[in-house]
Amino acid sequence: MKRKHSLLLLLAIGIMVIALLAGCGGSKEPAAPVDEPAQEAKQEEIKYPTRPIEFVVPYAPGGMSDLVARSFATELPEILGQPVVVVNKDGGGGLVGGQYVAAAKPDGYTISVMSYVGALPEYHRRDVPYKSTDLVPICATSQNIHGIAVRKDAPWQNIEDLVEYVRENPGMKYGTTGTGSSNHLAMELLSSMAEIEMEEVPFDSDAAATSNLLGGHIDLIACNLAPLIGLH
Template identity: 40%
Template sequence: MRLSTLIAAVLMAAMNVATAWADTYPTRPIRLVVPYPAGGATDILARQVAAKLGPILGQNVIIENKPGASGVIGFDSVARATPDGYTLLMGTANMIINAAFGKVPYDPVKDFAPVSTLVSSQNLLVVRPSLNITRLSELIALARKEPGKLTYGTSGVGTPLITMELLKSLAGIDMRSVPYRGDAPATTDVLSGQIDMYASTIAGLRGYIDGKQLVPLGVTSQKRAVSLPDIPTIAEAGVPGYELNSWYGILAPRRTPPEIVERLNKLLVEIVATPEMQKQMIDGGADPMSSTTAQFEALMASDLEKYTRLVRDLKLGKE
């Protein structure tokens, strides 16, 4: 037998094995790692998706919360996991932002196999009612009148920090950052008047807006949020050129068999398209957005370039 014929036969056999593996997958429960504590927006979305995906696959999709270090612990655990389709990640744009700020133990582009995005999301800027401000233009005017006096909360190096630093840069204003360990304590201090404002997910702030406990000034995305159509974007509200979108999606370790990745992608796209899931996502303050694996990979690469540039231009990186 010629060498070329032998090689072709080996490759064909390997392809048949991979196809058969994908056809029988999964044969045991799947872990879906959430890099944040239970009860948050990321965890809630993961559990909604797992509840739909498990019955279709015929196996339980078990949520495993691995919080810590702005998500780095959970992200890295999946990057290092066996690439067999039985460990998945509930990823967020913060895995890209963490890398843009400096050294992390994973490469957000090279160490993961993107499966599908689930939703796009945006942060929402809110202020305490006692500030007597209802428009972003009023906030900017006050910040210019009293530079360095207004305070805003940040939590780690994620989107709350980027949101406010970009606003300060584009609007030409000076405000003071107050660091927090997470969304909950920062939100508590805005509610109590300890700080003046905070920017976080719509899901985390929606109840306080509906209850008139916090005043919304603008969303960070290019377009208005589906769940809050009456609230302008920050660009519309007086800061032209402002845009920061975020996303949530499912990823696997990089060398996960492509047949498994594609099967999961097909199922997730179908799940996101169901009316029930669309309603849950919109009610949770996010816009449904599935993708192909290639589209997701391109988005991550583009985001890494964008956030790396922002961190450099805003001088936010560690010295």
Template identity: 35%
Template sequence: MAPGFAQTDHYPTRAIKLYVGFAPGGATDQLARLYATRLTERLGQPVVVENRPGSGGNVAVQQLAQASPDGYSLVMAANYVAINAALKRNVYNWERDLAPIALIASTPNLLVVPANSSFKTIDDIARAGRKPDAQVTFGSPGMGSSVHLSGELFKLTAASPGLTHVPYKGISPAELDLVAGTIDLMFGSISTAVPLVESGKLRAIAVTGTQRLKALPNVPTLDELGMKGFNVEATYMVIAPAKTPAPIVQKLSAEIAEVSRQPEVQRAIENLYAQPLTGGPAQTRTFLKTEEAKWAELVKASGLKID
């Protein structure tokens, strides 16, 4: 066995780092901390969450791709891994450099504006974005995130070239600026946007998924509002470096699956307004391939380019 590799029969023998590519507070961070606590109990070694925000989650994934493939470095990632591949923004090749472990959950995004915004409907936003001097800003936790791509797809579908993307290093700082009115709108993360809507700080206009939210039953989907087929969701997963020994990948996948089956974990995921998912390495890899192909088709059709 190569130096530095875990003795798989006794894995793990020390702390495992679970990186998050965004600032604390968002859905990715909350899911990472939920699973870290449960996996610590099951594995008998600490699973420690470390936030490494930047580049729409890619800072953490790039660091993972360069880490030792010994099972002690993981990332709670999302479909930005595949989206950024379609946008040709990744400095890594996910198929070559990463080992998918397990699917965790999925959730749509929520189009929200400040509570005192003049925007009441998607038509209000679309018209404002078509004005010659339009300066309508939408925030996100980083380029290539589902929050960002929801905005880009809306911009394309609504033919509103005046919508301008403003990236942040996490959902929380973006939401702070949105509540303050520094930016105009956001296709926010459900887990943090819904409480802000319920508290009266934001107004919800539409859901990016295929179904209305139980928490906000009066808020329609974009598909209902005329943007037929509009469906953008964030899908969360755990990944490891490529060449992580198969027994470790299998052990991690099995332990994560056991955590995902726990009723209290499923309730916690649902409390984030997300849908629990199951699926091991093969299913996660298939999902990433499908997601990359989906967004590559959009990039080709629209000519979308991200600097």
């Protein structure tokens, strides 16, 4: 509980710092001499927040990022004094939501929760619509555990059996939260190291991938483990 409160406080402080910096202006031209007392008075007049804050999740509802955002959105209003509204903008493996946040006015009223893939897009993809320099990091919110999951009736009960099967039956379909996502990169690394061939099927969230796995549309999924806890 103490750690959770500290994270909430750190996030709130980070948001307010962004708002303060935006309020002070972002001009790159040499600043003209100003009256210091007047400048200090102007900064003291900046009040934040005065309206609801938009918390963008670059994935569909039900995934790990969505759970983290909604947890923060429940507690942050007690610290900030304003509502925090979660908005899901999924698509492109997180790039749609990331682009929306990068293009928003840097006034502290648009924040997001992202994986390192979304926060550092130019290091994972070509021709991305925004770069890491368009974003301002506030704090780390969580550490996610990734894994591979199959249906309970699947004939493979460990990674060795799965790899051996794929070697003999190339082309198995696995679900991810989008091409270029951390889950996709992990599976590509596994395929390269084990010298096997599998086909990626991208989805908008862990929840969507899990649903398709249970429905028999794909053979396995690579995802955060949190959405799977209730299915064990």
